[in-house]
Amino acid sequence: KAGVTQTPRYLIKTRGQQVTLSCSPISGHRSVSWYQQTPGQGLQFLFEYFSETQRNKGNFPGRFSGRQFSNSRSEMNVSTLELGDSALYLCASSLGYRGATDTQYFGPGTRLTVL
Amino acid sequence: DAKTTQPTSMDCAEGRAANLPCNHSTISGNEYVYWYRQIHSQGPQYIIHGLKNNETNEMASLIITEDRKSSTLILPHATLRDTAVYYCTPSAGNTPLVFGKGTRLSVIA
Numbered sequence: 237k238a239g240v241t242q243t244p245r246y247l248i249k250t251r252g253q254q255v256t257l258s259c260s261p262i263s264g265h266r267s268v269s270w271y272q273q274t275p276g277q278g279l280q281f282l283f284e285y286f287s288e289t290q291r292n293k294g295n296f297p298g299r300f301s302g303r304q305f306s307n308s309r310s311e312m313n314v315s316t317l318e319l320g321d322s323a324l325y326l327c328a329s330s331l332g333y334r335g336a337t338d339t340q341y342f343g344p345g346t347r348l349t350v351l
Numbered sequence: 352d353a354k355t356t357q358p359t360s361m362d363c364a365e366g367r368a369a370n371l372p373c374n375h376s377t378i379s380g381n382e383y384v385y386w387y388r389q390i391h392s393q394g395p396q397y398i399i400h401g402l403k404n405n406e407t408n409e410m411a412s413l414i415i416t417e418d419r420k421s422s423t424l425i426l427p428h429a430t431l432r433d434t435a436v437y438y439c440t441p442s443a444g445n446t447p448l449v450f451g452k453g454t455r456l457s458v459i460a
Contacts, residue, residue, distance in 0.1 A: 269448075278450055279448065279449070281449075292446075324392060339385070339397055341397055342395045344393055345393065
């Protein structure tokens, strides 16, 4: 079974631009979570989507948004990029049921550099 | 707030068992102990999880103390490809994961 895929793998943008990242979950998984990972802050939760609805949200500004499609694929968008948005953006998929054994599986990440 | 305490770094000789400890004294009754590893800026890789019984899969074994306040991940025969940062985290499944600083394991030939 194919794993979580993320595109693009690397991205360079300049301040003020916007960016869209894509995530395809493992087949059969209905939940997609997005995380930001930086050396200083570590892994931080952005938001989770399940059945095309945002089910949970972390503490990030409104410049960060996401959506999920009917096939469970998800995109996240960052508008008005800032230098501090440079990070590894990770997508994790899971089956989506509310159970303690619903394991999240991560994709390879998108490395975003903002100049 | 840190939910776990792990050694900053550990070394292990290739072919030997690597034992990685984790303290999670504030774990809730409905939380499992999950272990992930991350190899140099790749996405974290799921390893194993458990509630209170010891668990084993093709990658590793997990030993959880009876009071559930700590656990040990065991890689039975470490290889150079096991060099990574290892994270343990309590999780109630499909809830936001919180990683601490993790343990940087270096497997030495």
